[in-house]
Structures are given as C-alpha cells and as structure tokens.
Amino acid sequence: MGIATSRKDTRAEVRQLIAAERRELADLLDGLRAEQWESPSLCGGWRVREVAAHMSMGFRLSLPATLGQLATARGNLHRMTDRVARRDAAAHSGAELAAFLREGAYHPWTPPVGGFPAALGHDVVHGLDITVALGLDRRVPEDRLRVLLDGIRPSGLRFFGVDLSGVRLCAEDLDWSYGSGSAVYGTGQDLLLLAFGRRLPSGRLRGETSGRFTR
Known part of the structure; x- marks a missing residue:
C-alpha cells in the first residue's frame, strides 16, 4: 500500500519484476536450515515461517475463503492475516511454503490498495523481513527498488x-x-x-x- 508506479513502469513490466522476486525468494527459502525457519523476522511476533506463509496467502485463498476468514476476525484485517499466517505456518513444511511462492509467481493478486506496485512492495519487503533478520546478504535488484522507492x-x-x-x-x-x-x-x-x-x-x-x- 502507498506505492504508486512511475510513468515509465508499465503493468507488464512490474508483473515481470514481481514474478522474478517470487521465484528468487522461493529459491532462497528452499535453502534455509530448519532452525532458520523458526527464527524471528522483522515482522513483530512472526517467525520466518509465518512471513513465508503470509506471502502466498493472497493467491492461495479464494475470495470466499478470504471473506470468511475476515468475518471470523470481525472485520479486522490485521487479526485475520495474523491468524491465517500462524495457521498455515503450522500446517505446511518449509518446502511447501517455498513451492506456493514459486507456483504463484505470475498470480495477479494485489493488495486492496496500490495495484501491482503494491504487490511488488509486499513481496520485496517481506523478503527483506526474512533476509535482514537472518543476516543474509541478499541484494534486491535495483530495478525493483526503484519502482518502490520512487513510489x-x-x-x-x-x-x-x-x-x-x-x-x-x-x-x-x-x-x-x-x-x-x-x-x-x-x-x-x-x-x-x-x-x-x-x-x-x-x-x-x-x-x-x-x-x-x-x-
């Protein structure tokens, strides 16, 4: 949210950046050790496992399922996303969570506000929530950063x-x-x-x- 694409970045170009980011992060998740999955992330209260589960929630849950979860959370989006992340983190292995992200590389999901640049921001920032917390020296490519910083x-x-x-x-x-x-x-x-x-x-x-x- 809060990210606006610049004029030079077309929807198709941003979607390619999203797909590349998801595939690269899936590869990174595949290489994590068991203890790294249980380590705290930069997201308060979430381990790496919960962040990874949350990253693919938007394209794993159908609209009716999402609305049902939101109703259960009494309309509180943050409560809903926290509950689903914890549930799915417990239900799936690290390999499964990485596969969800890879298989959804081209999924057209976007957050409620901001379109595809916001989806890119969602992926990049949550990826950094993991890599910075783990002390991994992953550098986000400049073209992806430019879209987000300029927005x-x-x-x-x-x-x-x-x-x-x-x-x-x-x-x-x-x-x-x-x-x-x-x-x-x-x-x-x-x-x-x-x-x-x-x-x-x-x-x-x-x-x-x-x-x-x-x-």
Missing part, C-alpha cells in the same frame, strides 16, 4: 505509521533521497524497510536521527 508517498508512510518529520532519507548505494531535514543514510533496501514501518537492527543506518528507526 513512496506521505499516504503510504502514514499507513505504516512512519514519521519522517525533519528527516531526509539518503541512499548510499543509489542516487535517491526523500524528505527534508537531518540526513539518515543507509542502503536503498534498508531505507525501503524503514518507509514500510520496520525497525532495523542497529548499525544499518547512519545519521543523528537514525536511532529513531533502529531496534
């Missing part, structure tokens, strides 16, 4: 509860910045995580106000 809007920051007042985000590995004020430096993908409301491990950001965004 950051105040409405998206509000949705994720991110306060950038008096802060300018400055990527150290890309020609990109956002906001105004005291500079916070980091890689483009770490700044993307920040913009999606994640608190990063200490040492990944620099700048006087960087402590506002780290654990």
Whole structure:
C-alpha cells in the first residue's frame, strides 16, 4: 500500500519484476536450515515461517475463503492475516511454503490498495523481513527498488505509521533521497524497510536521527 508506479513502469513490466522476486525468494527459502525457519523476522511476533506463509496467502485463498476468514476476525484485517499466517505456518513444511511462492509467481493478486506496485512492495519487503533478520546478504535488484522507492508517498508512510518529520532519507548505494531535514543514510533496501514501518537492527543506518528507526 502507498506505492504508486512511475510513468515509465508499465503493468507488464512490474508483473515481470514481481514474478522474478517470487521465484528468487522461493529459491532462497528452499535453502534455509530448519532452525532458520523458526527464527524471528522483522515482522513483530512472526517467525520466518509465518512471513513465508503470509506471502502466498493472497493467491492461495479464494475470495470466499478470504471473506470468511475476515468475518471470523470481525472485520479486522490485521487479526485475520495474523491468524491465517500462524495457521498455515503450522500446517505446511518449509518446502511447501517455498513451492506456493514459486507456483504463484505470475498470480495477479494485489493488495486492496496500490495495484501491482503494491504487490511488488509486499513481496520485496517481506523478503527483506526474512533476509535482514537472518543476516543474509541478499541484494534486491535495483530495478525493483526503484519502482518502490520512487513510489513512496506521505499516504503510504502514514499507513505504516512512519514519521519522517525533519528527516531526509539518503541512499548510499543509489542516487535517491526523500524528505527534508537531518540526513539518515543507509542502503536503498534498508531505507525501503524503514518507509514500510520496520525497525532495523542497529548499525544499518547512519545519521543523528537514525536511532529513531533502529531496534
């Protein structure tokens, strides 16, 4: 949510980026050790297993099943997604969760707001929730990051509860910045995580106000 595609990025191009991201993340999940599946992610309260289960929920559940789960959660989307992620994480093996993601590479699912750029953001950020928490040095390709970083809007920051007042985000590995004020430096993908409301491990950001965004 909160991501708007730039004019140069067509729907077809973004869908290709989504498919590539899902396939690569599926390959990465296939290589995780048993203990890594049980490790905490950057998503509060979720292990790697729950994040992986959540990533494919949108294209595994039919619309009636989704509406049924939402009704059970009394209309609370966050409660519903948490319940389904925990249920499916317990019901499926790591190999099955990776396969769901790979098989859904071209599925047209999108979040309720934001279209295909938001779907790309969903995949990229949840992938980083896993890799950053596990200390894996996976670099998201620049073309995918560009779509997401260039699409950051105040409405998206509000949705994720991110306060950038008096802060300018400055990527150290890309020609990109956002906001105004005291500079916070980091890689483009770490700044993307920040913009999606994640608190990063200490040492990944620099700048006087960087402590506002780290654990």
